Amino acid sequence: MKHIRLRDLEVSRIGLGAMGMSHGYTGAGTDEAESVRTVHRALELGVTFIDTAEVYGPYTNEELVGRALKGRRDQVVLATKFGLISHSGREGGTDSSPANVRTAVEGSLRRLDTDRIDLYYQHRVDPGTPIEETVGALAELVQEGKIRYIGLSEAGPDTVRRAHAVHPVTAVQSEYSLFTRDPEARVLPVLRELGIGFVPFSPLGRGFLTGTIRSTDQFDPTDFRADNPRFTEENFRHNLRLADEVAAVAAQVGATPAQVALAWLLARGDDIAPIPGTKRVARVEENSAADAVRLSDEQLARLTGLPPAAGDTHNESGMRMMER
Structure with missing residues (x-):
């Protein structure tokens, strides 16, 4: 596995998103032992x-994740995120107030069973707290050694510039794939101007680009894709052509x-390190092997020229929380 740098932070070229092991997708939380094996296999690869x-x-x-990394903590760059839970009971969906940041980091350190978080992201920009206060x-926390590097998620160019002026931002995490090209126009140029790394989440289009999703009947009622605009019938049929x-x-x-x-x-x-998510050993083996795949100029052009996916990437409330 090759390594790259997100600003000053060295990471493997391909990472592992752990969300689906516990949350959001069909089958999440049903096989913790397999999830732990998946983390261990990722490290081996x-x-x-x-x-x-x-x-x-x-x-x-x-x-x-904390249990899976027991005895292996020093092998990984560990990233987590704060700001979508208010520990003071504040309403509105986001809370990146300084007090909430301090409460959140202590909880994450405890649950992850670690003394430091390598990359700590604001999960979504909080319109109720100036980004300067949050950063x-x-x-x-960097000075105290509780976190090593600072990140943002789904932040727009102005927020990135303002944050970076207070303290260097190491990485910005946003949805990016052949299924979601939004960051290309506004965000990526600013990141490259400032020397900030980019971490695409959902790089497989929430599973759509794997070609294994042919019907929404495959989702159980807890799966957030069941009512996602990208997966509604008319959009779904259009997007199948991209997967094909x-x-x-x-x-x-x-x-x-x-x-x-x-x-x-x-x-x-x-300067890009995608974090495909999976809860299965076979999938982490498949995803990690992508590091060795070489596409010709013609194939890259064919893929880059695909039309945009149909439908928003989130429901209405989710879209309001993203700066694009």
Whole structure:
């Protein structure tokens, strides 16, 4: 597994998103032993970048990751996120007030069973707290050694610039894939101007780009994709054509659709470290092998030229929480 740098932080070229082990997807939380095996197998394959958040569960995913990394903590760059849970009971969906940041980090350190968090992200921009105040509190945590680096998630260019002026931002995490190209126009140019790394989440389009999702009947009622606009009937049928194009390229190169989707992302720059999520050993083996897939210029152009996916990436309330 190759490594890259997110600003000053070295990580494996492909990471592991842990959310689906406990939260959000069909089958989440049903096989903790397999999830732990998946983390251990990722480490064996050279994956050193593990991503979680306090809101996943809530809390249970951090606890799972903490157990999985027992005795292995020094092998990984451990990332988690705060700000979607208010520990003071504040309403509105976000709370990145300095007091909440301090409460949140102590909880995450305890659940992850660690003395430091390598990369600590604001999960969503909080319109009720100036970003300067939030980053000021995070900078204090860096000085105290509780976190090593600061990140933002789904932050727009203005927020990124303002945050970076207070303390260097190491990485911005946003949804990015052949299924979601939004960051290309506004966010990525600013990150590259400032030397900030980029971490695409949902790099497989929430499973759509794997080619294995052919009907929403595959989702159980707890699966957030069941009412996601991208997965509604008319949009779903349109988006299947994108998945089929990825599968066609995969057949040409002798790889899986998931590996091709990740290889396309890796070809977008050496400052990008996607974090495909899975709770299965076989999938982490498949995803990690994408590091060796090489796409021709023609294949890259074919994929880059695919039309946009139909439908918003989140429901209405979720879209309001993102700066794009």
